[in-house]
Amino acid sequence: MLSGELEVHDVVGIGFGPSNLAVAIALEECDQPLDAVFLDRKPGFAWHPGLMFPGAEMQVSFTKDLITMRNPRSRYTFLNYLAEQDRDRLGKFINLRTFYPTRVEFNDYYAWAAAQFDKQVRWNTEVLGVGAVPAEDGGTELLRVSVRDRSTGETRSLLTRNLLIAPGGTPYVPAGAELGERVFHASETRERLALSFEDRSAPHHFNIVGSGQTSADVFMHLRRTYPHARITTNIRGFAMRPEDDTHFVNELFLPGFPDWFYRQDSGFRQKIIDDYGLAAHTGVSYDVLPQLYREYYEDQVAGDGSLALHRFTELVGARSEADRAVAGYRHLDTGATSEVESDAVVLATGYRYPMPIPALAEVDAHLRMETPERYAIRRDYAIESVDGFKPRVFLQGYAEATHGFSEVLLSLMPMRAAEIVQSIAENESVASR
Numbered sequence: 001m002l003s004g005e006l007e008v009h010d011v012v013g014i015g016f017g018p019s020n021l022a023v024a025i026a027l028e029e030c031d032q033p034l035d036a037v038f039l040d041r042k043p044g045f046a047w048h049p050g051l052m053f054p055g056a057e058m059q060v061s062f063t064k065d066l067i068t069m070r071n072p073r074s075r076y077t078f079l080n081y082l083a084e085q086d087r088d089r090l091g092k093f094i095n096l097r098t099f100y101p102t103r104v105e106f107n108d109y110y111a112w113a114a115a116q117f118d119k120q121v122r123w124n125t126e127v128l129g130v131g132a133v134p135a136e137d138g139g140t141e142l143l144r145v146s147v148r149d150r151s152t153g154e155t156r157s158l159l160t161r162n163l164l165i166a167p168g169g170t171p172y173v174p175a176g177a178e179l180g181e182r183v184f185h186a187s188e189t190r191e192r193l194a195l196s197f198e199d200r201s202a203p204h205h206f207n208i209v210g211s212g213q214t215s216a217d218v219f220m221h222l223r224r225t226y227p228h229a230r231i232t233t234n235i236r237g238f239a240m241r242p243e244d245d246t247h248f249v250n251e252l253f254l255p256g257f258p259d260w261f262y263r264q265d266s267g268f269r270q271k272i273i274d275d276y277g278l279a280a281h282t283g284v285s286y287d288v289l290p291q292l293y294r295e296y297y298e299d300q301v302a303g304d305g306s307l308a309l310h311r312f313t314e315l316v317g318a319r320s321e322a323d324r325a326v327a328g329y330r331h332l333d334t335g336a337t338s339e340v341e342s343d344a345v346v347l348a349t350g351y352r353y354p355m356p357i358p359a360l361a362e363v364d365a366h367l368r369m370e371t372p373e374r375y376a377i378r379r380d381y382a383i384e385s386v387d388g389f390k391p392r393v394f395l396q397g398y399a400e401a402t403h404g405f406s407e408v409l410l411s412l413m414p415m416r417a418a419e420i421v422q423s424i425a426e427n428e429s430v431a432s433r
Contacts, residue, residue: 011036011424012145012160014359016121017047018110018410019166019396022066022417024117025076030418032425037158038117039125039147045114047107050187051214053221058106059213059243059285060410061099065106066113069255070414076116081109124150131362132389133159139388140366162424165359166396169351169408174209176328177347180320183327186214186348189221196344197226204229207327207340209315210348211235212282213243216292218346223295230306232340234313234329240292243283244276252279252404253411261404262379269401280405281350318345353398353408360393367393370402377402380423381416392427394420 011027013020016038027036063069065078074080078101082090093101101109114121128146135141142159149155171185179185184192197204206222206229208215215233222231251257252272261269284292299307310329316337317328325345329338355374356364368384370376376384377399382392396416399407406412 006144006157006159007037008142008159009037009161010034011162011164012143012158013038013164013166014127014145015165015167016040016045016114016117016123017166017168018066019168019413019417020164021110021114021117022413023164023166023396023420024120025067025074025113026070026414026417026421029071029074030421030425034421034424036120038121039127039145040121040123041126041150043124043151045111047110048103048187049107050190050192051217052104052107052190053217054102054104055224056103056217056221057100057285057287058103059100059245062101062106063099064411064413065109067414069412070418076113078106078109081112084112122147126150127359128155129362130163130359132366135388135390137388139390140363141390143363143391143393160391162392162394162427164394164396164420165357165398169353169397171347172349172352173347174315174349176317177315177345178317178319182320182325182343183318183345184347186210186218186346189218189346192344193225200226201228202226204344205342206231207325207342207345208233208348209318209327209345210350211237211240211284212348212350213284213288214350215348216240216284216288218348219292219295220288228306230308230342232308232310232342234310234315234327234340236312236314236332238311240284240289241278241282242286242289244278245286249276249279252276253406253409255412255415258403258406258412258415259379262402266401269404273400273405276405280400280409315347318347353400355398357395363393374401379403381420382423390427392423394423396420 011034013023013036020038027034062078067074067076079090082093126148128148131144132140133142133144142161143163145158145160147156171187173179173185177183204226208218219231219233222229296307296309312332314330314332315327316330319326324341325343327340327345366386366389368376377395378384381394381399383395397408
């Protein structure tokens with residue numbers, strides 16, 4: 001303890017979703033005992049709860065779980081989770097003959113793993129800011145993490161030798177869209193439907209914005225849950241396109257790829273991201289696309305007019321009114337504008353990882369930027385820092401531009417976690433304690 005009896009940890013992690021959960025596993029399995037605590041503003045583990053639709057499948061194989069890619073003998077594998085549920089669960093999953101569990105089941109797997117680290121996690125805890133603790137030599141020895149207990153309002157501080165930031169992406173809201181009771185991001189879909197659309201037999205009109213997997217999942221859930229609803233989907237291009245998970249392209253997610261990608265110059269890296277964006281962004285699972293098309297076709301055959309797909313349509317504004325939502329669009333093929341009235345606008349517009357990170361504002365002077373919008377991130381996922389700054393600040397999810405597509409997906413999470421833990425163990429502030 002330091003003066004004032006503040007806790008001092010080897011690692012403080014912000015967020016306890018799959019990324020930091022993978023780190024907790026890597027810390028447990030590493031050779032060097034390291035003290036870690038994780039902070040999360042949620043009351044308990046939850047992974048995209050607003051998108052937990054019955055029947056929605058994962059887009060990655062179950063082998064890309066929290067640990068299998070790095071240590072298939074670990075007790076934290078998805079297969080071991082199945083084996084621990086009941087006597088027949090593993091055999092029944094094998095009988096499904098699929099590599100793709102449902103999102104609901106994979107979320108239960110994550111929660112099962114997270115429960116084994118409950119003593120290290122402080123739920124309902126909001127991070128207020130991060131400050132530098134000066135060392136005797138004039139540099140920075142530790143970081144002070146200021147937090148607030150969301151249930152009591154109490155504030156306190158923790159000290160750490162390393163900081164690990166993995167809060168997940170920030171829901172992206174297009175310019176002109178005003179969030180409200182009837183305009184919401186897709187990540188809130190389940191909660192909003194339960195709150196405002198309890199009558200599943202009513203002729204609601206839902207207006208979806210977006211063309212990726214989330215848009216498809218929301219569409220299919222609405223179609224199954226509200227059989228008399230109208231659904232309008234608005235996309236910027238001509239068609240929803242398939243996720244590119246073909247064999248050669250999937251080598252973008254081999255364990256050695258981040259090493260190769262990091263060594264390339266920034267222009268070439270950006271070309272790879274532009275050329276193969278459908279491997280990670282905006283693509284819909286191949287087996288879901290025929291289901292979507294059949295829904296539109298059968299609606300047309302029946303003459304119901306319940307479904308509409310508006311192509312080349314860009315959202316320019318959305319607002320909630322007392323009894324409706326109003327969305328404004330620009331039609332990219334003609335330049336014309338229009339408005340669509342509905343009961344709700346669902347923004348399936350993805351997530352962003354904005355930088356600089358507000359929580360790091362007090363230590364920004366110690367951290368290097370590659371561009372005004374992006375930190376300079378080392379191969380070990382730590383932000384480059386000035387001389388004399390001993391703590392390491394690691395980011396998960398923010399380094400697609402330097403490390404590749406696996407940064408924002410689940411594929412190489414165990415490998416990244418192990419690299420971060422190795423770097424923490426080698427950090428002077430930890431090795432010399």
